[in-house]
Amino acid sequence: MAVEWSGLSPALLIRLDRDSGQPLRAQLEDRLREAIRGGRLPGGERLPSSRELARELGVSRGLVQDCYHQLLAEGYLTSRTGSATRVARFAATRPPSAPAPQPPRPALIADFRAGVPDLASFPREDWVRAVRTACANVANADLDYGDPRGHEVLRRVLAGYLGRVRAAAAVPEQLIVSSGFAQGINLVLRALVEAGIRCAAFEDPGYGSVENSETLRAAAQLGLRVVHVPVDEHGIDVDALAAGGAQAVVVTPAHQSPTGVVLAARRRQALVDWAVREDAFVIEDDYDSEFRYDREPVGVLQGLAPSRVFTIGTVSKTLAPAVRLGWILAPPALAAAVAAHKQVGDRGSSTLDQLALAELLGSGRYDRHLRRMRSLYAVRRSGLVDAVAEHAPSVRLTGLAAGFHAVAHLPPHAREHEVVAAARERLVGLHAMGGYRAVDQDAPAQLVLGFGNVPERAIAPGIAAVADLLC
């Protein structure tokens, strides 16, 4: 044998004993049968090649091949020409862990779920190219644990981007890269609790209630008192906010989620004045800012009061939720606290993904993708407006200045959950405003109509199929 005897396979956690009296081949067969029968090697699991296993054990390749042939013959293993030897699917005696398959549900004609971008438009090629560039260029030292705030290259590129596109007062030192909005709000709330904040306000309608919202659950888990502040056609009611005693508020100024209202100029100023006056903090969820259809460019609130506003952004709506990258632009005095919580929580986001995003942003491909998506959503938005005008002309749509959802106002007698259930029977996914409300009493009947991930060709048929339910 050319290789040194070890008797140990790390790849299979199997050990052979040369002094046991039992031949090595018989030992190997026994160990493999035991592992397969006991479920430790489950059906479908790939085994090392005979060459690899022989080298690990320090035995001849022929011995391993003989053993594999024997177990193939016994039905423990399967093998196809040109691919790896695997454990046979029916070999394991352990009960299958997967639940019994559900009967397939018929596909929906259209699902007007909000908050989902067009998943088919995810720029797969651009992402792979960006990861390839990142992997080719990353320094070895940058493959270690890094700055918990994120890689300096991405923070520099992001600061430039947020200044250019959002009129943010952004420097790399105030940016913390996160894995999206959910982690961003967690980190910000932790830093605020540490800074003595005890009560946080949320828009209503907005995240809904603790029962259905991770954001509100995160606040509750941190021991924050949660108050809800109504939203009207100009955005959050700042007088009500001021009366509620909160020391921080989470808002969606660019396109209120879910009413679609854009925070009015006077309210923007009032909100910032409140924060400055009360030493309070505004947490700006810069939701849907990338997709505006009107002619009024509005920057982030953060630019008005960088020491009182956190701005949280994400690529979940611009690229896809599957990417899990976002950022927090924090007041200078609190950036270190946010970064410390990121460090304790997960020691930073994937450096390779961060460098890929920096590459997308720096190369202009991110802007190009946004332009493409703006056109695509504008077409779907028109399609929705036209379909409602044609099939359900009495239904008013609001909230269409940005993003990819609208609010449909149902007649006074309608009940949201009945409309949703009846639409479901007709294979159309509709979604009630009720799920976004904290206080639901006497609220007008409304639906939140997302069109981001509804193909253009499905919009009119989807609306037509449920038109009578909406009127």
Add this chain to the structure above:
Amino acid sequence: MAVEWSGLSPALLIRLDRDSGQPLRAQLEDRLREAIRGGRLPGGERLPSSRELARELGVSRGLVQDCYHQLLAEGYLTSRTGSATRVARFAATRPPSAPAPQPPRPALIADFRAGVPDLASFPREDWVRAVRTACANVANADLDYGDPRGHEVLRRVLAGYLGRVRAAAAVPEQLIVSSGFAQGINLVLRALVEAGIRCAAFEDPGYGSVENSETLRAAAQLGLRVVHVPVDEHGIDVDALAAGGAQAVVVTPAHQSPTGVVLAARRRQALVDWAVREDAFVIEDDYDSEFRYDREPVGVLQGLAPSRVFTIGTVSKTLAPAVRLGWILAPPALAAAVAAHKQVGDRGSSTLDQLALAELLGSGRYDRHLRRMRSLYAVRRSGLVDAVAEHAPSVRLTGLAAGFHAVAHLPPHAREHEVVAAARERLVGLHAMGGYRAVDQDAPAQLVLGFGNVPERAIAPGIAAVADLLC
């Protein structure tokens, strides 16, 4: 003009007014100068091409080109043939945000820092290939928010891998994909606090103290009482653990961090007995299990008591910390609680990265990489042993059964921090055991010698340069 007038550039957050009386070109120039002078467009920031900007604004391309030429002439912009127009580096009047550059520190001959794998061996090509395969094959629907536990494909592949390599009792339903050990321990501790656990034990030496350990800080932030349990040459002292009143313990059985001791068979059984008897939980940091040099394959503790043991794994030591992926194998009764905290905390890890890791595991490339790394670390380990034997023969090394660090035992009169400081003067990075201790009184003088990221050629010169300090 072929394009429709809009006057708005989302890419630059600039708006032109056709009714202002000022020519459009002059308006555009003014807006750009303002944004550059005010620092909103920082030096180096890429501008849209003249074609793109003209299309956004709905003006002629020539108008934008004329404007860019003017600002190039004025020094606000720079441009090289074939690349994008960018803001000139010296144009911004905002003070530069980067701290003054430090004088470069001379490179170390060798830095024997523990816990870092060989970063130069990160399989860049394999990772890019795996991401490409993942991006090519991922279903559109899987680009949405997914199962907070992680993608089913990865959890299935991981369950098979952990059964095969670590003799774990693993089913996909008990696995939660995390972003590495740090997030894993956070999620597990949260679930345990929720389940009523009030006191957690940690190995000493182990994570050090709250001042220098994120893990202990995470425990403290959750309100857990922390106790420290001594580690001897057989691993954690289970009698001391039982006497300490903890209801959970974090251990590193495969290769104790940092002493390098392998938990003895009798202690393994005693630890599991303790957990079963006390309804307590063991959190198994499966540290360094992939790299063992002895002949004794030892599976995870989890296989002995799946209902009382959490096993946490990560690719930070096998691939690189920059990847940020890991997993938690949880007791059946607590898997849902861990998943719920993952959902609130960040709504799941990157699906694309998860599918890339599944591809690496399923294709056998991960095993191949581990084989390569085992050989590489074995060579470095021998190099360290030989260098110490030659240059500092009185120094005893222990903890070499696995992983890529050892413990060097210094003579009784030595002071760790003095040795570390003196070595630093000679451009060698040494690291004191003191940083890993919770209780430091009268502890013997030791160093933790990492050799994972020290090139083979640097090991002997590094040891030779500090040999007299060690004896």
